[in-house]
Amino acid sequence: MARAVTTQHKVIATGAAWIVALLIFFPILYTIITSFKSEQEAIQGFALIPSGTFESYTEVQAQSGYFKFFFNSVLLSVGSTILALIVAVPAAWSMAFSPGKRTKDILMWMLSTKMMPAVAVLFPIYLIFRDTGLLDSRIGLMVMLMLINLPIVIWMLYTYFREIPGEILEAARMDGATLWGEIAYVLTPMAVPGIASTMLLNIILAWNEAFWTIRLTTTEAAPLTAFISSFSSPQGLFWAKLSAASTLAIAPILIMGWFSQKQLVRGLTFGAVK
Amino acid sequence: MKLRTLTLGLLSASAFAFAAHAESITIATVNNGDMVRMQKLTDDFTKANPDITLNWVTLEENVLRERVTTDIATKGGQYDVMTIGTYEVPIWAKQSWLLPLDKLGDDYDAKDIIPAIAGGLSVDGKLYAAPFYGESSFVMYRKDLMEKAGLTMPDAPTWDFIKQAADKMTDRANGVNGVCLRGKAGWGENMAFLTAMSNSFGARWFDENWKPQFDQPEWKNTLQFYVDLMKADGPEGASSNGFNENLALFQQGKCGMWIDATVAASFVSDPKASTVADKVGYALAPDNGLGKRGNWLWAWSLAIPAGTQKADAAQKFVSWATSKHYAELVAAKEGWANVPPGTRSSLYANAEYQKAAPFAKMTLDSINAADPTHPTVKPVPYVGVQFVAIPEFQGLGTTVGQLFSAALAGQSSVDDALKQAQDAATATMTEGGYIK
Numbered sequence: 198m199a200r201a202v203t204t205q206h207k208v209i210a211t212g213a214a215w216i217v218a219l220l221i222f223f224p225i226l227y228t229i230i231t232s233f234k235s236e237q238e239a240i241q242g243f244a245l246i247p248s249g250t251f252e253s254y255t256e257v258q259a260q261s262g263y264f265k266f267f268f269n270s271v272l273l274s275v276g277s278t279i280l281a282l283i284v285a286v287p288a289a290w291s292m293a294f295s296p297g298k299r300t301k302d303i304l305m306w307m308l309s310t311k312m313m314p315a316v317a318v319l320f321p322i323y324l325i326f327r328d329t330g331l332l333d334s335r336i337g338l339m340v341m342l343m344l345i346n347l348p349i350v351i352w353m354l355y356t357y358f359r360e361i362p363g364e365i366l367e368a369a370r371m372d373g374a375t376l377w378g379e380i381a382y383v384l385t386p387m388a389v390p391g392i393a394s395t396m397l398l399n400i401i402l403a404w405n406e407a408f409w410t411i412r413l414t415t416t417e418a419a420p421l422t423a424f425i426s427s428f429s430s431p432q433g434l435f436w437a438k439l440s441a442a443s444t445l446a447i448a449p450i451l452i453m454g455w456f457s458q459k460q461l462v463r464g465l466t467f468g469a470v471k
Numbered sequence: 472m473k474l475r476t477l478t479l480g481l482l483s484a485s486a487f488a489f490a491a492h493a494e495s496i497t498i499a500t501v502n503n504g505d506m507v508r509m510q511k512l513t514d515d516f517t518k519a520n521p522d523i524t525l526n527w528v529t530l531e532e533n534v535l536r537e538r539v540t541t542d543i544a545t546k547g548g549q550y551d552v553m554t555i556g557t558y559e560v561p562i563w564a565k566q567s568w569l570l571p572l573d574k575l576g577d578d579y580d581a582k583d584i585i586p587a588i589a590g591g592l593s594v595d596g597k598l599y600a601a602p603f604y605g606e607s608s609f610v611m612y613r614k615d616l617m618e619k620a621g622l623t624m625p626d627a628p629t630w631d632f633i634k635q636a637a638d639k640m641t642d643r644a645n646g647v648n649g650v651c652l653r654g655k656a657g658w659g660e661n662m663a664f665l666t667a668m669s670n671s672f673g674a675r676w677f678d679e680n681w682k683p684q685f686d687q688p689e690w691k692n693t694l695q696f697y698v699d700l701m702k703a704d705g706p707e708g709a710s711s712n713g714f715n716e717n718l719a720l721f722q723q724g725k726c727g728m729w730i731d732a733t734v735a736a737s738f739v740s741d742p743k744a745s746t747v748a749d750k751v752g753y754a755l756a757p758d759n760g761l762g763k764r765g766n767w768l769w770a771w772s773l774a775i776p777a778g779t780q781k782a783d784a785a786q787k788f789v790s791w792a793t794s795k796h797y798a799e800l801v802a803a804k805e806g807w808a809n810v811p812p813g814t815r816s817s818l819y820a821n822a823e824y825q826k827a828a829p830f831a832k833m834t835l836d837s838i839n840a841a842d843p844t845h846p847t848v849k850p851v852p853y854v855g856v857q858f859v860a861i862p863e864f865q866g867l868g869t870t871v872g873q874l875f876s877a878a879l880a881g882q883s884s885v886d887d888a889l890k891q892a893q894d895a896a897t898a899t900m901t902e903g904g905y906i907k
Contacts, residue, residue, distance in 0.1 A: 237744065240719040260507060261529065319541065327547045411534060412541065415497055415549045416526040427529035430502045433738070434715055 225447065231440035239436035253441035257428065260438075263445055266424035270449075272335055273410070273420055274403035277342035278396050281350045284343070286392075289354035290380055294363055304355065307348040315408045326413055333415045341413065342403045349402070350395055357391025358384065390463050397454075397461050404450045421446035494784045496551035497526045501535055501771065505604050505811045506554070508801065509792060515800055516791045523784045532659075536865075539776075543568045546778035551785040555600060555774050557591040557843070561860045563774070564594040570775045570782055571597040575790040583795070583815045585835070588770050591843045591854075600772035601793040604734065605813030607837035608667060608766045610754040611721065611739055612728040613747060616640045616647065620727075626833075630671070630696065630757045630765075633728065637704035640727030649704030651726035652697070655713035656876035658868025663767055663857040664730070665875060666868075669693040671758045671765035675847040676859050676896070681905035683896035685871075685889045694885050698878055710880035722746060730756060732769070733837055734812060736830035753833040755840060761848050767857035768841035770813065813838055867899045 231239050232254070233247035257263070292300045322341070323332075331337025361384065369383045385392065407422040414423055425446050428439040454461065500506045506529070513525050528550070530538060539553045543563065555563070563569050575581065581589070581598060588605045592598055610628065617624055620639035625632065637649030653664040666676070674689035684690060701709050704727075706720055714731060718738055721729045722745040729735070742748040756766030773789045775782060791797060798810045798818055807827035810818060812834055818824050819835045828834075846856040853859045858868065871892045878888035900906045 237719070237722070240715065241723070260510075320545065323541055323545055323547065327545060332547060332549055411530070412538060415499075415528045419528070423528075423530075426531050426534055427502055429531035430715075433503050434719065434744075435502070 225451070228440045228443050228447075231437055232444045234437050234440075236434035236437045239440070240434055253437040254445075257438055257441045257445065261424060261427060263424065266419060266421045266446075267449070269335065269418055270404055270420040270422075270446075273338055273342055273418075274400045276335070276339040277346065277403045278399040280339060280343040281347050281399055282392070282396065285347060285350040285354050285395075286380065286385070288351050289358050290384060292351075293355050293358035293361075294366060304352065307351060311348050319412065322409075323413070332413060333417050333419075335418045338410060338413055338418050338420075341409050342406055345406065345409065346399050346402050350399055353395045353398070354388070354391065357388050357395075360391075361387050390460070393457075394461050394463065397457050401450055401454065493522050493524050494781055495524045495526060496781050496784050496788060497528060497549065498552040498554075498773075498788070499528045499530065499535060499539055499550045500554040501532050502529050503771075504809075506771075508805065508809065509603075509797075512797075512800060512804065516788065519791075520784075520787055523787065525788065543776045543778065546776075548776075548778045548780065550776060551779045551781045552788055553774050553776060554603070554771055556772070557768065557770050558855065558858045558860060558864070560592050560600045560772065560774065561594055561854055562862055564597075564599040568777055569599045570777055570779070570786075571599055572601055572775070572786065572789065573597070574783065574786045575601065576787075579790050579794060580817075583817050585814060585816055585838055587768055587838050587841055587843070588814060591768055591770060592772055600770075600774035601789050602770040602772045602814040603793055604811035605768075605770035605838060606733045607756075607768055607813070607834065607841050608664070608730060608732050609736075609756050609833055609837045610728055610730050611735060612636075612752050612754065613640070613724075613726075613750050614752040615750045616727045617752070624752055624754050627755045627764075628757050630759055633730075633757050634696075634700055634704075637700060637728060641704045646725050647727060648706040648720070648725060649727045650700060651706055651712065651717040651720050651729045652701060652709070653713055653717065653731065654701065654705075654710040654876055654879045655716070656710075656869065656872040657713070658858065658865055658872055660713045660872060661876055661879075662868045662872040663769075665693065665697065665872075667756070667767040667857040668697065668765040670763045670847050670856065671756070671761065672696070673759070673761050673763075673848040675849055675851050677851060677853065677900070677905075679850055679852050681852060681900050683893050683900060685893040685896060690889055691885065694875060694878065694889060698885055701879055710876045730765070733830070733834040736834065737808060737812070737828070740830065753830045755833065755837055763846070763848050764840050766837050766841055768838065768843055769857070861903075861905075863899050863903050867896060870895050870899075 230245060230247050233249050233251070234244075235248060235250055235252060238244065238248055292304065326332045326337055329337070365387070366379055366383060369379050374383065405422070407426075410420050410422045411426055414420070425439070425442045428435055428442045510527055517523065517525065535554065536559075539550060539555065541547065542549045543553070560569070584602060585605065588602050589598065592600045592602060610624070610633070612624055617636065617640070620636060622636050622639065624636070633650065639649070640647065641649035653661045655661055669675070669690060672689050672693040674687065674693050675684050678684055706712065706725065712720070714735070717726065717729055717731060718735060720726050721739055724747050729739075736751075736753060739745050739751050740748050756764045758764045773792060775785045775789065779785055793814065795815060795817060798815065801810045802823070807821070807824045810824065812818070812828070812831075819831055825831050841856050843854050843856050846854070853861060858864055874883070874888040874891050874895070877883045878885050897906070
């Protein structure tokens with residue numbers, strides 16, 4: 198017999214959900230509020246009502262062109278995601294449907310690369326980029342971001358693919374489907390929610406990546422993370438300007454996340470309950 | 472029609488040829504008022520040098536330091552001009568990572584650079600970085616509160632006077648703290664202040680054999696005085712306060728005195744940002760009668776990495792940005808008060824500058840009172856007033872800064888903090904091969 202859910206329970210659960218959501222969202226909300234304060238107001242202490250000045254936005258735009266950085270962010274996050282999928286879909290397919298004795302070990306090894314602190318390989322990577330002429334190039338950074346997120350992409354796709362019965366692929370093979378046909382016309386359409394949520398998550402991760410995107414770029418390939426970094430000042434008040442720059446930098450990805458939240462949640466919980 | 476096409480073609484080709492000929496230099500810099508102003512004024516440079524285009528990379532101070540260090544150590548060649556501080560110049564010059572600035576032009580007048588600043592940027596008599604703006608530290612105080620306390624600030628106060636004045640000016644009921652000092656941990660934050668302060672107490676980081684000196688009474692006197700002073704008369708949460716936090720407190724009228732960078736004078740005396748702009752007085756950093764004052768010396772400077780392929784264009788730019796002509800350009804466009812301070816003697820001889828910047832004389836006197844080559848009462852094997860110019864100092868300075876910040880916050884005692892500092896410094900210096 199199903200347990201009855203009382204109105205009181207519903208109200209408590211909804212209230213708790215709102216409180217948790219607000220706590221999670223609060224840092225972003227406060228950044229947005231601070232961006233509408235003057236520098237003096239911003240450093241004075243906690244206050245939820247700003248004076249409503251647009252001064253910081255005007256200064257931020259005048260000081261450095263936003264759109265060049267924005268364009269690079271879009272290019273790098275989308276480009277690295279496409280590159281990651283090109284590598285990850287066949288990799289996840291082979292591990293999900295033709296696992297070998299060492300498949301689990303390979304998966305664990307791939308994940309273990311995420312446990313290494315990035316700064317530990319800063320110099321080798323910097324030297325490779327220098328010698329291959331990839332410093333401050335969009336292609337170089339796209340490949341870098343792809344490699345950073347590849348373990349997560351492969352793991353997510355592997356999990357989704359494992360939910361798809363192998364018999365369907367066998368049936369396709371019996372009907373004469375080639376390997377490419379099997380992946381393109383049978384597997385991919387069935388895994389669309391999973392692939393879509395993997396893509397979205399990867400775009401968000403690449404958009405927010407701030408270690409390599411700041412350290413491997415100067416002027417040509419610098420994305421919005423470098424744009425934000427430029428507004429911190431050693432001598433002089435900068436909280437309001439920094440908040441305005443951060444708001445401008447996170448706005449596109451926040452809007453994208455808002456519109457695609459259903460897809461994202463569906464993909465992330467896909468196969469969670471069997 | 473054909474003629475028009477031909478003309479257009481020729482024009483495009485010549486534009487392309489010009490673009491191909493133009494040399495582009497990349498300048499790495501920090502975000503502060505003077506640097507941002509320079510970026511806005513670069514038309515003046517590019518007009519005089521149409522064959523050079525400028526690309527700017529502005530970064531947060533610590534990120535900039537890490538990025539330029541990576542680039543210069545690997546000869547990455549990403550930057551043609553770097554903004555670096557007085558700490559990096561002697562270390563990097565000795566590593567041959569920087570080009571000597573010997574082509575700054577006949578009218579550059581390098582002798583006009585304030586000797587103390589030039590000394591900090593030179594190795595073996597050669598200038599390796601040109602100062603863009605320089606600073607020392609001094610006392611900024613509220614003249615009205617000092618008068619109310621029945622005291623008169625001398626031009627060269629002692630630490631005892633500062634303590635006496637701070638006690639009298641503290642008015643907790645009205646939110647006034649007698650003194651605001653740096654407490655935030657970091658080699659360039661609280662340790663800049665405390666190292667400079669310790670010089671005036673006769674302390675030093677290392678003896679002539681690189682043995683750490685935190686177990687000596689001079690350091691105990693320094694840290695105990697600082698912690699006691701801040702506990703009695705400092706703001707709440709002082710262990711989190713750096714330059715910017717104290718600036719905001721002073722501008723809001725919550726500090727009787729603030730001992731910090733001389734560049735702060737232009738912020739606290741700006742009526743648009745400061746509520747106490749017309750009530751600020753200036754004095755030299757305090758001393759203890761031992762012959763050294765507690766003031767530091769720093770210059771954000773422009774240097775050229777040895778790995779650049781565009782050394783000539785880079786030198787032209789450095790010469791322009793640190794010239795007398797640039798000072799005049801800023802004065803013409805934005806007034807004398809906005810000219811980058813602390814680099815050239817001629818600026819301080821200029822009557823218009825003196826009128827626009829009432830803190831000018833005290834700034835120059837403070838800079839002249841610092842000696843980076845003989846920073847301490849007792850002899851030391853290093854150069855640097857508020858830092859020790861060795862590569863290990865960034866890490867060690869921040870570790871010691873965290874220990875001293877914890878002592879200020881009351882999380883550990885002064886004795887514990889000093890003992891741990893001594894242990895950390897001994898380990899670092901042994902590992903670095905300084906102590907055999």
